[in-house]
Amino acid sequence: MSEVLNALFLALLVILAGAAVRVRDLVGAVLILSAYGLTMSLVWAGMGAVDVAFTEAVVGAGASTVFFLATLLRTLPREQPRERRARPATLVGVLLLGGLLLLAIHEFPAWSDPASPASLHVSPRYLRDGYRETGAPNIVTAVLADYRAYDTLIETVVIFTAGVACWLLLPRRDP
Amino acid sequence: MTEFLAYAVERYTYWAYVALMLIGFYAMIAHGNLLKKLIGMNIFQTAIILFFLSISAKRGATLPIIPPEAGELVVAPPHFMNPLPHALMLTAIVVMVGTLGVALAVLIKIHRTYRTFEEDVILRQT
């Protein structure tokens, strides 16, 4: 049953993504993107990645939508986007990307195999010893805040950098 | 034909991220409206996150939270999800929104200067 639900959600994702790209009204497209983000977070929650799911719900579906809408409200674009034109380089790029991805999928281990290399190396220690070594029952927290805390530090630096970037680019007063 | 269908169904969870990545990538490169390009960018990046989570899924496993009451019980890794990609993808989402924020700031400035989001109109003005 959950497999069917999973498949339905994935199909919904693709439909929403296509719609967000094709809808001509920009505000509508942004709101569809928001729905896409929410559906994505449901898919991830269904896969067991709850931390990632609620981060996406807050950041992807929530904050990103707010940023988009804020941009649209500040700029109030009048015209609707026109149809796009495909240059040959675009098709080459798309084919290349799709080709590489599909080529790899052919040799993937079966989905959700508990004996895949990713499940056998590195992560078992996090699970086995994580609570004992770090004191965090949530092992994702243990990884983020302890084992790989350096990454998390730089992740906050990313936000800081983006903030300073906006400070540089956007004047406090509209000219 | 039936072999191909069986093949396709067996790997159905992967087709989703391929489709999404291609939709997002195409929108980023081919669409003429700058805001739509950013929407495409968002879709492209979330598709990559879906990829990471798809390849690290584990059948029958539960959330990687070890309840404190477990005490001295030995934790069997195969029963728990792989926490590493989750942590990485949290960072990736943050990076994604950081880039989006800067891109939107640039977009606001572009609109102030050129009064449009259409790429070809802007290029004609420069």
Added chain:
Amino acid sequence: MLLDHLPALLAVVPLVAALALPLAGAVRPRLVYPLAVGAGAVTAVLSLLTLERVLTRGVMRYHVGGWPPPWGIELVVDHLSAFVALTVSGLVALALLYAGPAVRSGTAGSPSPFFALALLYLASLMGIVVAGDLFNLFVFLEVASIASYALVASGGGRALMAAFRYILLGTVGASFYLLGVGHLYLLTGTLNMADLSQRLPELGASRVLLVAVGFLVIGLGIKMALVPLHGWLPDAYTYAPPAVTALIAPVTTKVAAYALARVLFSVLGAPAALAGIPLMSVLAWAGGAAILVGGVLAIRQNDLRRLLAYSSVSQVGYIALGIGLANRPALAGAYLHILNHAMMKGCLFFAAGAVAARLGGSALTDLRLMHRRMPVTTACIVVAALSMIGIPPAGGFFSKWYLLVGALEAGHTLLAGVIVGGGLLAAAYMFKVLEHACLARPDAAGHASDESPGGRAEAPAAMLIPLVALSVGIVAVGIWSAPIVSGVLWFAAAAGLE
């Protein structure tokens, strides 16, 4: 011992300075510039100490937080890392000093965010150079990217579309890199470079590995602006404020090239593990194509900065060519070129900014008779031009020499010809620049050619000092090429080939 923490300090010092800058700026605005330059200088000194340590004690491995790899994040500093770190921090320190007049005159945005972003940029480049973990590299790569997107966009006007295009292409590049890392993770379960290098050979030929390599190379290729993935570079370097181009042009593509070399050699164990895939040949030929395409396009430009931008595309080709040839002399040449190009292109972009500030524009015609008005700047351009063309004792000659030796050793006489051809192309476009700068020519309004408009207008000291320092450095590196190669780069080149 503080020195034990050098690998981490290289990124942390500029990071802390970047965090302190806005606070300092709010309290005492005049502190911002000295603080920024000071942080750059301290980082450069630290990287010098790091290089010295690596030379005397060997490779440094640092486990962040005490967690052993592959469970924790590892920082690795070997000969190549230390060399690139010193190059980058030195160039950025000079660029920070150089940016003073531009920031003061308001052409580069307000001081606090500009210098904060510049220091964040430096911190992230240092982070990339010492990274021993593929995902850690990605996060630092994104910090560097975001900082440079914003810095480029601060130019306003045409810089905005250039920055937007840069954002799109840069995100594709970083995302491809992440996809590559993901496929490698799928195969091995680890992100640590040393761990991967041990596990990948056991897997043998695998389509997933092939795809991972493809994504990594394309992603980093975009970041280093390797033809045909260079589309973002010309506009970004041309329209960004001169102080920004001076900051990012010497180092952005080099760090990406370093990352490519690091991934190819220290992780993938090329060329051995990539059996059956002519990846290194493709890379070498792409480099050759870049040399020619960039050079030809540079000759056709009438704007100094755009000319230099295409020249950068061309020069990155030399580095890619060396990496693709993958033998010791070629790699030594490629790595030496990282230093040489950073210095000579830095010198040229610094000069271009000085010209824009003093003579009012960046079209080649604006250089008219600059040798009378800005003699020192002109002399620096001449030195850099000698290096670009490859005339000893300027450094550029030596990196091309090693590349030539490497190409011939590998039996690629055609590529050797391309290297020589590139030098001729560089001669053509540098002569174009020097012709405008030094030879008398009537201007568009037909004024007599020996009237120089206005009097002496040499660049301000803050711009002149880095210019002169780089010119001297170009020659010094040229003269000392042999010890640099035998003492540092020979080991750096060997490290990947075992």
